[in-house]
Amino acid sequence: GEDVEQSLFLSVREGDSSVINCTYTDSSSTYLYWYKQEPGAGLQLLTYIFSNMDMKQDQRLTVLLNKKDKHLSLRIADTQTGDSAIYFCAESTGRRALTFGSGTRLQVQP
Protein backbone atom coordinates (compact mmCIF):
# COMPACT_ATOMS: atom_id res chain seq x y z
CA GLY A 1 0.00 0.00 0.00
CA GLU A 2 0.92 3.64 -0.19
CA ASP A 3 2.26 5.42 2.84
CA VAL A 4 4.33 8.59 3.11
CA GLU A 5 5.83 9.68 6.41
CA GLN A 6 7.48 12.89 7.55
CA SER A 7 8.62 14.36 10.83
CA LEU A 8 6.19 16.95 12.14
CA PHE A 9 8.42 19.87 13.02
CA LEU A 10 11.78 21.45 12.23
CA SER A 11 13.25 24.64 13.63
CA VAL A 12 16.29 26.37 12.14
CA ARG A 13 18.00 29.75 12.37
CA GLU A 14 17.88 32.19 9.50
CA GLY A 15 20.83 31.63 7.16
CA ASP A 16 21.28 27.98 8.11
CA SER A 17 20.39 25.07 5.85
CA SER A 18 17.18 23.13 6.44
CA VAL A 19 16.80 19.46 5.64
CA ILE A 20 13.32 17.97 5.57
CA ASN A 21 13.07 14.20 5.31
CA CYS A 22 10.43 11.86 3.97
CA THR A 23 10.05 8.11 3.62
CA TYR A 24 7.65 6.28 1.37
CA THR A 25 6.67 2.66 0.98
CA ASP A 26 5.45 2.23 -2.59
CA SER A 27 8.37 1.02 -4.69
CA SER A 28 6.41 1.74 -7.87
CA SER A 29 6.43 5.48 -7.23
CA THR A 30 7.18 7.29 -10.45
CA TYR A 31 7.49 10.89 -9.26
CA LEU A 32 8.17 12.35 -5.84
CA TYR A 33 7.23 15.89 -4.97
CA TRP A 34 7.73 18.67 -2.50
CA TYR A 35 4.91 21.14 -1.94
CA LYS A 36 4.88 24.21 0.31
CA GLN A 37 1.81 25.46 2.14
CA GLU A 38 1.71 28.84 3.83
CA PRO A 39 -1.03 29.64 6.38
CA GLY A 40 -4.44 29.92 4.78
CA ALA A 41 -3.10 29.21 1.32
CA GLY A 42 -3.11 26.40 -1.17
CA LEU A 43 -0.24 24.09 -1.95
CA GLN A 44 2.60 25.45 -4.04
CA LEU A 45 4.58 22.97 -6.13
CA LEU A 46 8.23 23.53 -5.24
CA THR A 47 9.97 20.79 -7.14
CA TYR A 48 9.71 17.15 -8.08
CA ILE A 49 12.03 14.34 -9.05
CA PHE A 50 11.57 11.36 -11.32
CA SER A 51 12.26 8.06 -9.63
CA ASN A 52 15.25 7.24 -11.86
CA MET A 53 17.13 10.33 -10.63
CA ASP A 54 19.26 10.65 -7.52
CA MET A 55 19.41 14.39 -7.18
CA LYS A 56 17.83 17.55 -8.50
CA GLN A 57 18.93 21.09 -7.76
CA ASP A 58 16.89 24.21 -8.32
CA GLN A 59 18.38 27.44 -6.94
CA ARG A 60 18.32 27.10 -3.13
CA LEU A 61 16.53 23.76 -3.24
CA THR A 62 18.23 20.37 -3.49
CA VAL A 63 16.25 17.15 -3.62
CA LEU A 64 17.97 13.86 -2.85
CA LEU A 65 16.37 10.50 -3.57
CA ASN A 66 17.60 7.21 -2.18
CA LYS A 67 15.41 4.72 -3.98
CA LYS A 68 16.89 1.72 -2.21
CA ASP A 69 15.90 3.11 1.20
CA LYS A 70 12.78 4.85 -0.16
CA HIS A 71 14.00 8.10 1.35
CA LEU A 72 13.51 11.59 -0.04
CA SER A 73 14.94 14.80 1.35
CA LEU A 74 14.61 18.50 0.62
CA ARG A 75 17.48 20.78 1.48
CA ILE A 76 16.88 24.52 1.58
CA ALA A 77 20.10 26.52 1.54
CA ASP A 78 20.35 29.88 3.31
CA THR A 79 16.92 29.49 4.90
CA GLN A 80 14.94 32.71 5.19
CA THR A 81 11.99 33.67 7.40
CA GLY A 82 9.83 33.57 4.27
CA ASP A 83 10.54 29.85 4.05
CA SER A 84 8.51 29.26 7.21
CA ALA A 85 5.62 27.05 6.12
CA ILE A 86 4.45 23.45 6.07
CA TYR A 87 6.27 21.26 3.57
CA PHE A 88 4.55 18.21 2.14
CA CYS A 89 6.23 15.26 0.53
CA ALA A 90 4.07 13.40 -2.00
CA GLU A 91 4.36 10.49 -4.37
CA SER A 92 2.53 9.45 -7.48
CA THR A 93 2.23 6.03 -9.03
CA GLY A 94 0.24 4.73 -11.95
CA ARG A 95 -2.83 5.81 -10.07
CA ARG A 96 -2.03 9.42 -11.06
CA ALA A 97 -3.31 11.00 -7.89
CA LEU A 98 -0.86 12.11 -5.24
CA THR A 99 -0.40 10.51 -1.84
CA PHE A 100 0.76 13.08 0.67
CA GLY A 101 2.69 12.88 3.88
CA SER A 102 1.38 14.64 6.97
CA GLY A 103 3.60 17.65 6.42
CA THR A 104 6.63 19.11 8.22
CA ARG A 105 6.23 22.51 9.80
CA LEU A 106 9.40 24.52 9.25
CA GLN A 107 9.99 27.37 11.66
CA VAL A 108 12.77 29.81 10.80
CA GLN A 109 14.02 31.87 13.70
CA PRO A 110 15.61 35.26 12.99
Added chain:
Amino acid sequence: DAGVIQSPRHEVTEMGQEVTLRCKPISGHDYLFWYRQTMMRGLELLIYFNNNVPIDDSGMPEDRFSAKMPNASFSTLKIQPSEPRDSAVYFCASSWDSYEQYFGPGTRLTVT
Protein backbone atom coordinates in the same frame (compact mmCIF):
# COMPACT_ATOMS: atom_id res chain seq x y z
CA ASP B 1 -2.82 32.51 -16.43
CA ALA B 2 -4.80 33.12 -13.23
CA GLY B 3 -4.11 29.67 -11.86
CA VAL B 4 -6.75 27.33 -10.49
CA ILE B 5 -9.75 29.28 -9.26
CA GLN B 6 -12.01 28.03 -6.50
CA SER B 7 -15.17 29.50 -5.07
CA PRO B 8 -16.30 30.25 -2.51
CA ARG B 9 -13.16 30.68 -0.41
CA HIS B 10 -15.13 30.19 2.78
CA GLU B 11 -18.48 28.51 3.34
CA VAL B 12 -20.36 28.21 6.60
CA THR B 13 -23.53 26.17 6.53
CA GLU B 14 -25.83 24.27 8.84
CA MET B 15 -26.01 20.53 9.04
CA GLY B 16 -28.39 19.11 6.47
CA GLN B 17 -27.90 21.86 3.93
CA GLU B 18 -26.57 21.33 0.41
CA VAL B 19 -23.12 22.69 -0.31
CA THR B 20 -21.64 23.23 -3.77
CA LEU B 21 -17.96 23.96 -4.28
CA ARG B 22 -16.69 25.19 -7.62
CA CYS B 23 -13.44 24.96 -9.50
CA LYS B 24 -12.05 26.41 -12.71
CA PRO B 25 -8.88 24.60 -13.77
CA ILE B 26 -5.96 26.14 -15.62
CA SER B 27 -6.76 26.44 -19.31
CA GLY B 28 -5.39 23.53 -21.31
CA HIS B 29 -5.12 21.15 -18.37
CA ASP B 30 -6.75 17.78 -19.00
CA TYR B 31 -6.71 16.48 -15.43
CA LEU B 32 -8.70 17.83 -12.51
CA PHE B 33 -8.40 16.59 -8.94
CA TRP B 34 -10.44 17.22 -5.80
CA TYR B 35 -8.61 16.80 -2.48
CA ARG B 36 -9.73 17.29 1.10
CA GLN B 37 -7.50 18.44 3.96
CA THR B 38 -8.31 17.81 7.63
CA MET B 39 -6.20 17.76 10.75
CA MET B 40 -7.03 14.13 11.39
CA ARG B 41 -6.57 12.67 7.92
CA GLY B 42 -4.27 15.16 6.21
CA LEU B 43 -4.61 15.56 2.45
CA GLU B 44 -6.59 12.89 0.69
CA LEU B 45 -7.85 12.48 -2.85
CA LEU B 46 -11.59 12.46 -3.33
CA ILE B 47 -11.92 12.10 -7.10
CA TYR B 48 -10.16 12.97 -10.32
CA PHE B 49 -11.19 13.57 -13.91
CA ASN B 50 -9.39 13.20 -17.20
CA ASN B 51 -10.90 15.01 -20.19
CA ASN B 52 -14.03 15.66 -18.12
CA VAL B 53 -14.55 11.95 -17.35
CA PRO B 54 -14.34 10.70 -13.74
CA ILE B 55 -11.48 8.20 -13.56
CA ASP B 56 -11.09 7.40 -9.88
CA ASP B 57 -13.75 8.22 -7.30
CA SER B 58 -12.64 5.69 -4.70
CA GLY B 59 -11.88 8.48 -2.25
CA MET B 60 -15.39 9.91 -2.22
CA PRO B 61 -16.57 9.31 1.36
CA GLU B 62 -20.13 8.27 0.67
CA ASP B 63 -23.17 8.89 -1.46
CA ARG B 64 -23.65 12.32 0.03
CA PHE B 65 -20.71 13.47 -2.08
CA SER B 66 -20.92 13.92 -5.84
CA ALA B 67 -18.69 15.62 -8.39
CA LYS B 68 -19.26 16.69 -11.95
CA MET B 69 -17.23 18.18 -14.74
CA PRO B 70 -19.64 19.35 -17.44
CA ASN B 71 -16.89 20.94 -19.52
CA ALA B 72 -13.14 21.45 -19.57
CA SER B 73 -13.28 24.70 -17.63
CA PHE B 74 -15.59 23.91 -14.75
CA SER B 75 -16.12 21.33 -12.03
CA THR B 76 -18.34 21.11 -8.97
CA LEU B 77 -18.20 19.10 -5.77
CA LYS B 78 -21.54 18.79 -4.04
CA ILE B 79 -22.34 17.58 -0.55
CA GLN B 80 -25.97 16.82 0.20
CA PRO B 81 -26.85 16.69 3.03
CA SER B 82 -23.82 18.18 4.76
CA GLU B 83 -22.65 17.00 8.18
CA PRO B 84 -20.27 18.56 10.75
CA ARG B 85 -17.64 15.89 9.94
CA ASP B 86 -17.46 17.29 6.39
CA SER B 87 -15.80 20.42 7.76
CA ALA B 88 -12.42 20.67 6.02
CA VAL B 89 -10.50 22.58 3.39
CA TYR B 90 -11.33 21.32 -0.08
CA PHE B 91 -8.71 21.79 -2.77
CA CYS B 92 -9.02 21.55 -6.50
CA ALA B 93 -5.90 20.88 -8.57
CA SER B 94 -5.31 20.65 -12.28
CA SER B 95 -2.59 19.26 -14.48
CA TRP B 96 -1.83 18.80 -18.17
CA ASP B 97 -0.09 15.48 -17.63
CA SER B 98 -1.26 14.45 -14.13
CA TYR B 99 2.30 14.75 -12.82
CA GLU B 100 2.65 18.49 -12.24
CA GLN B 101 -0.45 19.27 -10.24
CA TYR B 102 -1.25 22.90 -9.50
CA PHE B 103 -3.52 23.62 -6.59
CA GLY B 104 -6.16 26.26 -6.08
CA PRO B 105 -6.39 28.31 -2.87
CA GLY B 106 -8.99 25.98 -1.39
CA THR B 107 -12.48 26.33 0.05
CA ARG B 108 -12.72 26.24 3.82
CA LEU B 109 -16.02 24.55 4.68
CA THR B 110 -17.53 24.73 8.14
CA VAL B 111 -20.68 22.75 8.85
CA THR B 112 -22.36 23.62 12.15
